[in-house]
Amino acid sequence: MAQYAVKKLAKIAGVSVRTLHHYDNIGLLQPAIRTAAGYRLYGEKELLRLQQILFYKEMDFELSTISDLLDDPEFDMVTALQHHKQHLLQKQQRIQTLLQTLDKTIDHLQNKQKMNYEDLYKGLPKEQAAAWRKEAMEKWPDQVKHSEQQLLQMSPTDFETLKTSFSTNWETLAAMTDQDPHSPEVQEQIAQHYQLILQFWGKPGNQAAAYKGLGDLYAADPRYTAGKGQPAFGSFLRRAIYYFTDQLK
Incomplete structure (x- = not known):
């Protein structure tokens, strides 16, 4: 050997x-x-x-x-490798989406193309994006209109940077699901998540109550945490967000 x-x-x-x-x-x-x-x-x-x-x-x-x-005595090498493969496939898909987005952003900067509402939902299937936007407009019409207006004022490059930062932060939080949601490491990521959400909302300042409501939404709606160990991830997010918002008061 x-x-x-x-x-x-x-x-x-x-x-x-x-x-x-x-x-x-x-x-x-x-x-x-x-x-x-x-x-x-x-x-x-x-x-x-x-x-x-x-x-x-x-x-x-x-x-x-x-x-x-x-x-861990129950650790299985083959199962672990299968999980790694799935993670890399998901990462490959995200990278491919980012590459496509970069091409469109370069095209925008070169040809002065303007962003539209559909650009705000890139990365989601068209039908799913339309359904989600319709549901959001029915529940929170003023917030959705305000958010979209603020985002459309951003440059395409800044908007793509915001989406990339959010995706990275989301994946980091997903990897922390088994950790203490009150730990400094988790709370550091939650603080970053909060600031990114404020940019998506277009509402600066203390939004503790609204952010706490988002925590409830994550825990209750599996669409927001699909593929992330739901319901464990949703519950983890809510507990981490609740703890964070308590510190904002």
């Missing part, structure tokens, strides 16, 4: 020797063998574990969380 010294493994995996030493020191990835001279040697088992570590890091998991996951 092939064994790899730390420098060879670092080169293969695209990480630094220092990183592997750190993983060893904290017990996250220990070598299969330590020679009498103090050299670390890694086998197939360690290579597969390192692959899992790098996949979870790609999803912004903390090292302590990764260690707990991999050391």
